[in-house]
Every structure is written in structure tokens, then in C-alpha cells.
Amino acid sequence: MTAISTINDVFSLIDSELKEIESAYADYLKTNVSLIPKISEHIILSGGKRLRPALLILTMKMMGDQPYSGTAMAAVIEFIHTATLLHDDVVDQADMRRGLTAANMIWGNEASVLVGDFLFSTSFDLAVDQGNLKILKALASATKRLAEGEILELMKTADITTTEDDYLAVIEGKTAILMAIACEIGSLLADADHEKQSIMKTFGLNLGMAFQMVDDVLDYTSREEDLGKAIGIDLEEGKLTLPLIYTLKQASDEERKQLQEIILADFVNPEDFTYVYQLLTKYKGIQFTMNQARKHIETAKSLLTPLEPSLFKEALVFVADYVLDRNR
């Protein structure tokens, strides 16, 4: 391969590693309890972008040709991500996930909670087996901040006084941290020096911030077929994301009052959604959010500048741009 020009080139570049990770999932999830593979495979094998494993492997390979395997730790990160999806869907009472009926709708909240716990503890167990305390510490701090982010988001539900800073704290915890440690662990596996570890962690963090901002924009602008889940969900759940927070700050008192009513309502009918969308357009809430996302992507890419050129580096730059341009 000579250059990266599509997202498929990125995945092709680490195809053998990604295939190894995919085929390891079932092995790592071995258990005598039959409900566990049913639920975890429903959600894990139903796809997902595998962005986190890819970030880990790309970072590890960029740091030089290593004899190390990133398979176990990539699976750990994907399992933690999956566990939070299972628990999120209970919290959000979601109907759809990755274009399929959400697990909690099929097997009940109880099973989603407990299989999520199984995935968390399996991740922990698998990570301990790697025997690297630095990696374990990175993982433990990250999962703690992840839980804090999720709780902060819950506390801010339907709270129209939510500030941009609150929002940034929420998305850092619930999304960016896990991408940050995917990159950090990739560099730790490659025995990179402290400076490079720190660069890659910050790269992942900025990528993750942008990723969630784009996600929150897509919830307003995408089409259901593309997203694999309903749009307008954040509004219905009373989740105040940046497009809306920015709009609320500039809206007139009358508009803010109407927005508040819509945010507090259990259902959002199409006219309400259209009304909100018009205000987002009027006050450029989408545009502002995309600009913030773009800034994070620029920061992420500039962090890579001092690193030696390689196809892996090129791929990471491509992923950064892709996060901005994707439509799902």
C-alpha cells in the first residue's frame, strides 16, 4: 500500500490485526452461562465501527515494528465500550442500537445490567492477565472517569442551565477518555517513551471530543437509515448537547421558554422537532458545534507533526478527518 485515501485503506492496513481481534472476542467471552454470549455477541458482533481497537493498533504499529500483540487490550477496550452501551441503553430506555433492537428491549433491563457487569469484569480479568501495571492503571483511571461522565450526564438531564463546560466534562468522560486510553495503551504496548505516550493520549482525547460533538450533531441532522438509530433521540431524552446549549444561550426569552417545554416533555412531536431545528439553524448551533469539533481535530493532527512519517501515521490523520466528515 502506498497511501491512505479512503477509510477502507485504513482498515486494510491493519486487516490481519483486526481479524485476529474479531476472532478472539468469542474466545475471551467463554463462559458456562448461556445467556452471556447471546447478549454480548448480539451487541458486539452486530458491528460498530471498531474505532477504538483500530486506534490502539494503529498507534502501536506507528511506534515501530513491535513483537507485541494488541489483541487482548483492543478487546478489553471494545468490551468496556460495549458494557457502557448496554448500561446506557438501560439508562436511556433505548429501542435501537447499531440498527438492531437494543438488547434491553429483547432480554430486559436486568440482563443488560448484568451482562454489562460481566463484560466489565472480563475486561478487568483480561487486562490483569497482560501483567502490566502501567496499562492497568491507565485503564482503571479511565473507567472511573467514564463512570463519572455518565453520572454527570444523568444529573444534567433536562437541565436547561447546563453550560458548555458541563457538556465538555460529560463528553470527555463518556467518550473521549476511552479513545484517549486506546491510543495511550497502544503506545504503552510499544514501549514508547513518556512524551510519545502523552502525545498519543492527547491525540485520542481530542479525537474523542470531536467524535462526540459530531455524534451530537448527527442526532439532529442525519437520516435514520444512515445512523442505525432514531434521530432526535437526545432531545426526546432531555439530553442537552452543544448545538442546543449554544442555541439556548442566544435565544430570546420567549424562545427559551418554548425550548424548555419541549426539553421537559416526554415526547417530542415532529412540529416540536422542526421548531427546535429552526432555532438551531437561526442561531448556528450546528455550525458552532462543528467548528468546535474541527478545532479538536486540528489539535489532534498537529500533535502528530513531530512523529516520524509512516503509513500508520497517515492512517491516524485520515481517521481524524474522517471523524469530522462521517455521516453516521
Add this chain to the structure above:
Amino acid sequence: MTAISTINDVFSLIDSELKEIESAYADYLKTNVSLIPKISEHIILSGGKRLRPALLILTMKMMGDQPYSGTAMAAVIEFIHTATLLHDDVVDQADMRRGLTAANMIWGNEASVLVGDFLFSTSFDLAVDQGNLKILKALASATKRLAEGEILELMKTADITTTEDDYLAVIEGKTAILMAIACEIGSLLADADHEKQSIMKTFGLNLGMAFQMVDDVLDYTSREEDLGKAIGIDLEEGKLTLPLIYTLKQASDEERKQLQEIILADFVNPEDFTYVYQLLTKYKGIQFTMNQARKHIETAKSLLTPLEPSLFKEALVFVADYVLDRNR
């Protein structure tokens, strides 16, 4: 102190260690997210028997006068226990816990799920900080088996074909394993040799099996004021515990049919409960379960025989007997 003759003597013996653990909880749970201490302190500081921390400290001290501290690992075990209580209450839709309104009834299922996750990840983080891979491996395997036990229990809900072996697998996972590693970690902290570690792990396992059997008996025989939660809950939730499993095996076809109807019903009215209780008495389901519990306690105590005499050993023997005799 010259001898252990009450459960208070047991707690007095390790009073300073237990006080240190109690005062460390708040410290370990420090976070900027205000909902977390509210919920976790509601459930942690509302009491509980502190049996797991006591097992860890007693085991550690029995192994010789150590310079080690068991505070962090005792808190880890209690946090994991608390996290499973929070998630259990969501699964069981419980109203009461430790004589107080269950957390999910006050703050909602969402908060219980996420604060449980925070406690899990905090435990992991705190355990990693101790820097001992053997302890981490014990903890990781245990939490994985704990999750498996919980899921197996969920799968067996309202299943009248549940066997005694199914029941044993469930209670081993959901209860006994955590007591086993409380003792195992106590001996690991004291640098005990492999044989002693194994003795103490098996001691804790047997103690835990008996503990859960007695719990399941108390759910039929206790009074609400003593238990701090409603009785007959297991039946209402369709949980088949040993007293009922043993009774079902011996019941006539007609009786089994009626039992099945009661187990499958959403509500258990007082006459149904009385009917079930009469069958448990007729077929000696309670007596059988208590006998099984007694066997586990005898095994546990005999395991300690080769160990040097000490007040700590005496205290562990007392705890074993206490598990059988308690009324809550």
C-alpha cells in the same frame, strides 16, 4: 481480651482496623460529581454487617503480626459488594435494603446502575494502586464469577426445573466467591504460603455458601423488623432457593402444580405464602437447607484446625458459628 464469646468480641478484636476502613470510605469515593457520594454513602454508610472487611482483616492478622494494611483491599471488597447490591436492586426492583428505602426507589434505576459502575471502577482503580498482580488476579477472577452467578440466577428465575446443583452454582458465584477472596486476599496481604492461602480461600467459600443458605431460609422464617427488608421476597421474585427446590422435588404432582402457579404469579398473597410455608414444613425444606449450611460450616471450621491457635482464629470460628445462628 482473653476469649471470644460474642460477635461484639469479634468486632472489638479488630476495632481499630474496622474504624480505619470506615473512615477511609469517604476518602476513596471522592469525586466532583455530587450524586455519587449521595447514593454510595446512602447504601454504604447505612450499615450492613461489614462481614467481608472483617473476614479480610481477621485472616490477615491471624497469619501473624503484619506491617501491612488491609484498609484499601477491605474497602475494595465492600465496594464491589455494594455495587452488586445496587445492581441487584435494579434487577429485583427492590423497595427496601438494610431497613432503608432502596437507592433505585429514591434516585431511579439509572443512577443505581451508573453509581454501581462507579463503585466497580473505583474498586479496580484502588486495587491497581496496591500494585500486587496476584491480588489483582484473585479479584478479577472473582468479580467475573460474581457476574456469572448473577446472570445464572436471572436465567433460573421462575424456572421450577432448577436443580440443587443450579442453586449451588448460583450462590457460589453471587455470594461465596466474594467471601472466599476476602479471606484469600487477607492471606495474600500477609504473605502467607500457598497452602494457607488455599485453606483460607476454601474457608471463605464454605462460609459464604452457608451464609447464603441461611439468608434464603431467613427469607421464609424471619420477621421483617429483624431482616430490614420484606420477607417472602424470593418467592415473589420467582427466585427458587434451596428450601423450595428441595420441597418441589418431594411434593405431589398436585402440590407441585400449585407451587408452580404461585412461583409464576407477580404477587404472592398471604394465603399463598402460608400454603408454601406449610409445604416447606411438611417436606422439611428449611431443615434440609439448614443441615446443608451446617455441613459447610463444619467444613470451614475443620479447615482451620491445622492453623496455630490465636484469638483471630477463635474469632473466625466464632463468625462461622454465628453465620448459622443469626436471625438477620
